[in-house]
Amino acid sequence: MATIFKTDAGNYKALVRKSGWPTTTKTFRTSRDAKDWARRIEDEMVRGVYIQRSGAERMTLEMALKRYLTEISPTKKPTTQRAEATKAQQLISHLGKYSMAALSAELIASYRDKRLASVTSRGKTTSNNTVRLELALLSHLFTVAIQEWGLGLSFNPVLNIRKPSAGQGRDRRLSAEEERCLLKAVNDHSNPMLGWIVRIALETGMRSSEITSLRRHQVDMKKRVARLSDTKNDSARTVPLSKWATETFEAALNNPIRPIDCDLVFFGEPGKDGKRRAYNFNKTWGVLKKKLGMADLRFHDLRHEAVSRLVEGGLSDQEVSAISGHKSMQMLKRYTHLRAEDLVGKLDMLTREH
Structure with missing residues (x-):
């Protein structure tokens, strides 16, 4: 059963209680938004498909990547740890302020296109492989967040976008x-x-x-x-x-x-x-x-x-x-x-x- 009440700050807080499910709350600017959200949550609970998204909504990509670098990267080789730290900085600079719940396939595809068009400090465009590896890190972050952190994400948006082609392998031979x-x-x-x-x-x-x-x-x-x-x-x-x-x-x-x-x-x-x-x-x-x-x-x-x-x-x-x-x-x-x-x-x- 949902309860809607006005807060001291003038916002509207929706609270949903249903037997067998965790109590869920969220604050909105209008009463209508609060009621619409509460009805949707109750409907998902009845159908048995409700996923608590509050963790994903509170955690930004920057926060998630820092947790990843602290908990997951140390299990890998030192060279991989350094490489992931560099890739994480690129992702944070472009997408770090978005919550994990807000990161859509469209946003990530836009990041891909901007990175491919960007120019490195050496005056060259960023390589396909560099962007592929950055997306691979982001994809694994979502996998860990879904499977281990319980952030309430229903899917990995990176899986829904095209990845840059791997390109041709180097064929440099010595004469x-x-x-x-x-x-x-x-x-x-x-x-x-x-x-x-x-x-x-x-x-x-x-x-x-x-x-x-x-x-x-x-x-x-x-x-x-x-x-x-x-x-x-x-x-x-x-x-x-x-x-x-x-x-x-x-x-x-x-x-x-x-x-x-x-x-x-x-x-x-x-x-x-x-x-x-x-x-x-x-x-x-x-x-x-x-x-x-x-x-x-x-x-x-x-x-x-x-x-x-x-x-x-x-x-x-x-x-x-x-x-x-x-x-x-x-x-x-x-x-x-x-x-x-x-x-x-x-x-x-x-x-x-x-």
Whole structure:
């Protein structure tokens, strides 16, 4: 049964009580609005479809994202935590004042379009993938709010909008001359660890973080494997080492300047707290590639190069995925870009067979 009464502030408060349901109240400017709302709530209770929305109406997106970053993000990898914090700031700056209940598919679609048309600090339009990841965070926030927080949301509005296309995967490959120049430059660098890391990336297809986080006990020189426990997809894997990769690891493990108490294969200088962390070569890499005229080369492209070479070398998709750690063949396909000129000889061989 609904009760409508006027408050001291001159508004109208509707109170709905029904056996088996929580007491529900809401304040309105007019008596008519209060009565209409009360009738709708009573009708939903009778039909058994009522959802208490007060939590979603009180919680803004900014509040929800801050709770997400406090409760959910810490369960993920540090790199993911930092990335989600950045994405959250974009969402908050555009939609943060809206309540979770007010965020509709139309509002989120408008956010998508504005972000795609926006220009970054580097003078480029925001990439499709950046916006896709921001929407993915927002979608997971709604999922958590519905399933775990009990905010009274009936559906996830992000599921009702078009997502930006993923776009084409990068196909940056190293030419023979580029590789020669790159290896010469890193080998000539004052810190030999830079050259070792680049060669290992080209030989194994390991990610930068996977290489720099390696501990000495993870590299088995007798069996010629590197055992990775902390990977991007959380699946441990064992990477076989080619002869060149084995020789490179041998040099790295025998680094004469390694501190006796440091177990990292690739180590940096002590921090303010006196602890040594993984060798951070990002700044050096950026300066070096620009000097070589390869400003568009990303370190991750070396992984593309290595995986493509494994495919070109005749390894099966399953063998390559076991080395690279790709869980799906579709993702593996995006990372393998065969050179058309390398396939010419194989086509000629097929022609001679016929």
